[in-house]
Amino acid sequence: MVDYAAAGVDIEAGDRAVELMKAAVAKSHNATVFGDSGGFAGMIDASALKDMKRPLLASSTDGVGTKIAIAQEMGIHDTIGQDLVAMVVDDLVVMGARPLLMTDYIATGRVDPQKIADIVRGVAQACAQVDCPLIGGETAEHPGLMDPQDYDIAGAATGVVDADEMLGAHRVTVGDVLIGIASSGLHSNGYSLVRKIVADSTWKLDRDVPEFGRTLGEELLEPTRLYTKQMLAMIESLPRGAVKALSHITGGGLGANISRVIPTGFIARVDRSSWAVPPVFSTLSKLGEVSWDAMEQTFNLGVGMVAIVDEAAADEALGYLMAIGCEPWVLGEVELTSSSLQVADSDRLVQGAKGVQAGAALLTGSYRL
Numbered sequence: 520m521v522d523y524a525a526a527g528v529d530i531e532a533g534d535r536a537v538e539l540m541k542a543a544v545a546k547s548h549n550a551t552v553f554g555d556s557g558g559f560a561g562m563i564d565a566s567a568l569k570d571m572k573r574p575l576l577a578s579s580t581d582g583v584g585t586k587i588a589i590a591q592e593m594g595i596h597d598t599i600g601q602d603l604v605a606m607v608v609d610d611l612v613v614m615g616a617r618p619l620l621m622t623d624y625i626a627t628g629r630v631d632p633q634k635i636a637d638i639v640r641g642v643a644q645a646c647a648q649v650d651c652p653l654i655g656g657e658t659a660e661h662p663g664l665m666d667p668q669d670y671d672i673a674g675a676a677t678g679v680v681d682a683d684e685m686l687g688a689h690r691v692t693v694g695d696v697l698i699g700i701a702s703s704g705l706h707s708n709g710y711s712l713v714r715k716i717v718a719d720s721t722w723k724l725d726r727d728v729p730e731f732g733r734t735l736g737e738e739l740l741e742p743t744r745l746y747t748k749q750m751l752a753m754i755e756s757l758p759r760g761a762v763k764a765l766s767h768i769t770g771g772g773l774g775a776n777i778s779r780v781i782p783t784g785f786i787a788r789v790d791r792s793s794w795a796v797p798p799v800f801s802t803l804s805k806l807g808e809v810s811w812d813a814m815e816q817t818f819n820l821g822v823g824m825v826a827i828v829d830e831a832a833a834d835e836a837l838g839y840l841m842a843i844g845c846e847p848w849v850l851g852e853v854e855l856t857s858s859s860l861q862v863a864d865s866d867r868l869v870q871g872a873k874g875v876q877a878g879a880a881l882l883t884g885s886y887r888l
Contacts, residue, residue: 535632544639546643548652551564552758555682560655561652561655573683575682576679578677583707589710591668592724592823593740598641598744599747600623600733604646605746607674608649609745609824611678612765613764614686615684615762615880616678616680617680618747621646623674624656625671628662629662635658638672642674643749675832686762686763686765687697690764691780692735695852696833697849698827698847700826700850701846703742704738709770719807736798743823746824746845749840753840757828757835758829762828763827764827767823770817772816773815774816774868774869777789780876782878784878789883791883794822794887802819811886827845865883865885869882
C-alpha cells in the first residue's frame with residue numbers, strides 16, 4: 520500500500536521537530552503575542568498601534584543564501600537563524616520601523632528533527648534579542664526535489680513606524696554626517712563568491728587561520744550582526760529628527776546601499792581610509808586573486824550599517840553608539856552634487872543602484888588593510 524511515508528514524507532519526524540523547537544520559540548514571545556502556538560496562523564495584539572498618529576506597516580522578506588552550504592559542510596545549523604533574522608529585521612529598521620512579528624519557512628529533502636530544531640532555535644534566539652516574536656513558520660519536506668540533507672530557509676517580518684517618524688532620503692540634506700557601524704564579518708552576502716574562492720584554493724574549512732584566530736569555517740559562519748535594537752535606541756536617545764536615514768549594507772556593498780538613501784542632487788562622500796578592513800576580506804581577496812573593485816561591489820568590507828545624522832548631533836550619536844558597543848566612526852558626509860565634481864581613477868561613483876532613482880555615493884581614498 521502506498522502512503523505519504525512511501526512517498527518520502529515523514530509526518531512523525533516533522534512533529535518531533537516541532538516539539539524540539541517549541542521552548543525556544545516560546546522564549547521569543549512578548550506580551551503582544553495572542554493565543555497559543557500551533558494554530559493555522561500566529562497572531563499579535565496590535566492595540567498599541569491605535570495610539571499612533573498614522574501607523575505605517577513595513578514588511579521585509581529575505582533568506583540566508585549559499586551561506587547555508589557552509590553550515591551544512593560544518594554540521595553547524597544553529598547560527599544561520601541569526602543571519603536570517605538580521606537580514607530581515609535590519610531592513611525594517613532602516614525605515615525607522617520597530618519589528619512586530621516574524622515567520623520563517625524551511626524546505627528540506629528530509630526532515631531531520633534535531634537539525635530543524637537547531638535552525639529554528641537560532642531564529643528564535645535572534646528574534647528574542649531584537650524583541651520580535653517568532654509567531655509562526657513552516658517546515659516543508661520535498662523528497663525527490665531536494666537531496667535528503669539539503670535545506671533552505673527564508674523569513675518575513677512586519678514592523679511599524681509612525682509616518683512622521685519614517686526615515687529615508689527625504690530627510691537627508693547637505694552637511695549630514697555618515698556614521699559607519701562595524702559588521703561582524705561577511706554577514707550573509709557574497710557567499711557564492713566566497714565558496715568559489717575556497718573551492719578553487721587548497722584551503723579547507725578546518726584550516727586554522729592566524730589572522731582570524733580560529734578556523735576558516737568558523738570565520739565564514741560568523742553570524743550577521745543584529746542592529747535593530749541599537750538603532751531604535753539611538754533614534755530614541757537623540758533629539759527628535761536627528762537621525763535622518765539608515766542604510767543596511769548588504770549585497771552590492773557600500774556604494775550601492777548608501778546611494779539608495781541619498782536624495783537626488785546630493786552625494787555621500789565616503790572615506791575608505793576611515794576604518795580598518797577586517798582580515799577576512801583581505802584574506803579572501805588574496806586567496807582568490809579578487810580585485811578590490813570586485814570586493815567593493817560584493818561585500819560590506821567591515822561596515823554593516825550606516826547612520827546618516829544631523830551634523831549637530833553627530834558627536835552625541837557617536838558617543839551613544841560607542842557606549843552600547845556598536846564600534847562607530849565618521850564615515851563621510853553629504854554634499855550637493857556639482858557639475859565640477861572630480862572623480863579620481865581610484866574613486867568609485869555609484870548612482871541609481873538597485874533600481875532606485877536617488878542620489879549618489881562617492882567612495883574615495885584607499886582602504887586600510
